Amino acid sequence: MLIRFEVANFRSILDPVELSMVAIDQDRTETHHIENLGESLLAVAGVYGANASGKSNVVAALAWLRMAVLRSLVRWEDRIPVEPFAFGTSAESSAAFTIEAVVEGVRFEYVVELGQDAVSYEALFHYPEKKRRRIFEREGRELRLQRGLGHLTGTRDLLTDRSLVLSIARRFNERLVSDFVEQIRNIQVLGLQQIDQLWRSQLRGTARSTQTWFEDPVGRDQLPIAELEYLDDDAFIDRGQALALLQLADLGVADVIVEDQLMENPASYLAKPQRVRRTRLLHRAGTRRVPLDFESESRGTRAWFELIGPVLSALKSGSLLVIDELDASLHPSLSEQLIRLFHDPTTNSNGAQLIFTSHDTSLLNHLNRDEVWLTEKDENGATRLGALAEFAGERVRRSQNLERAYLHGRFGALPDVDRTDMLRALGLIA
Structure with missing residues (x-):
């Protein structure tokens, strides 16, 4: 299960933004308690915000990292197809990704920093008995491995400036690596429109149609x-x-x-x-x-039919399903049913997770305060991502009507429309 995901310097994202699946309200049947972690993890998270606020870029960053892990060794010969912050001078800076997940009850942490020419830093850690241990750590082409993993030394022979250690090491059948990569591989991402043809075919993961x-x-x-x-x-x-x-x-x-x-x-x-x-x-x-x-x-009907395979695959394998613009084709009642499938421990006994972006505020009535995230852009055009549960430095009450508060601008993340300019452009006023 996903614990958290962090990204910086990617598309509209400049400073690090983090999406956490750690539950704040843990006394709920909709969460999954992880003994070794000492926390409960959410099964559902929804990302809301105005158009062009960066919602899709948050989930696109997760999809990009999945593609990178699976394809860097065979596709990144000339350049790394990463897209740095689009509205500034950060093109020469490294993009940074961090993903933490629970695999077989153990916490794993993967970190990578890279630019279009080379990978500058990469590391995979795990936390057996809650203590951090390095599996591998790489700076440039210098690679350090955990003791006892000598059979991974062949990774050095295949390592280049533009290939990921994780892409190479997964081929050596070391369970510490392969089990983590399998969880990354099983992530399914649906609905993204503006994506590079290079990784379009990689988005669905292992989902059966x-x-x-x-x-x-x-x-x-x-x-x-x-x-x-x-x-x-x-x-x-x-x-x-x-x-x-x-x-x-x-x-x-x-x-x-x-x-x-x-x-x-x-x-x-x-x-x-x-x-x-x-x-x-x-x-x-x-x-x-x-x-x-x-x-x-x-x-x-076609949209609901096409979702069935990915949804059942996720529920069966306990994997992560990411859907951009959930409300684009689905009636709100079907979106609600989808959320219920992941919330209900009867239908989701394996710890599957659903992350979606949406404008459908009616779904807020079916989400807990720690399941809602908000995006907005700052004065530099950079995306900020915040947890609703911690909005404005104070906890949102569990009993609050989230839809009504959102629509009244209580949490921001709404479009700022200048009606005067709009009416003038339409010729309705002088």
Whole structure:
């Protein structure tokens, strides 16, 4: 489970901002107590703020770090594709990322500082028996390893100025490293729009697409290798869970049909037809059931369907699901149901976590004060991120109506609209 994430000098973020999943109000069934940590961790966190305040950049930084860990060794030959603070003179300064997580009950801390030309610092620590111990620490190309990890010395031979130690060391099957990397790898990030093509395909993590939850076991051999790689032996017994989640939205869907279809290649009449998997939703129409092509479904129905695979993957593996602009396609009632799935220990027994950005203030009625974070920009255009629970130096009351207080500007993070200029631009006033 994620404990906290910190980032500095990335896109609209200049000074360090931190998103913490440590619960303030720990006496709740929605939190997960970690014995070795001595704290309870949140299952849900929502990030709110005005447009262009940097909400998406907070979650994009987490997605970028995941991509970096998985791809630096094979993709960072000429330059490191990091984006420093966009509105100042920080291009030559290092971006800095810190992520802390619990793996098998033990706290891990990973820190990396890098620029577009080189990695300046990188370290991985863990806290067995609550005491900090170094797994590795790197300054430039100088690498120090924990005693007893001699088989990781081959990492030095592959290390370059622009590759991460963690990307290399994960290949040596050392559990202290591989278990931590696996947790990073399992992070799923959905909804980000402005992302580099280089890491677009890396965002979803190991999530099975929703379609594969409805596959007929007989058709398993027809699945693409990329999807088969992540299927467990019991992959197809979860069909009932996926259907139940689909029907939770009360869309009138009775079932899902996934079948093979031969598709002609319009670019060349000589090319052989391609076999593709076609998805149709079976709708109730009186006493009949009528199939409808997935492309003909409403945007909201398609959005909910596409979320089912990532959500069930997260709940099953106890991993982190990040969704940017949760309210972009979902009805507020469905967003509320999604939050409930992660809050409820019955459906979330493995410690899965949900982090989302949103403008939907109605969801504040379903979040505790320590589950809400706010972004705003300072006079230099830099994003600031603050915990609602500690707003203005004083704790927000647990009983406070968060939606009403937010809409009345009690916590800031609202757009500052100059109506005079807007009306003049529209020609409504002189």
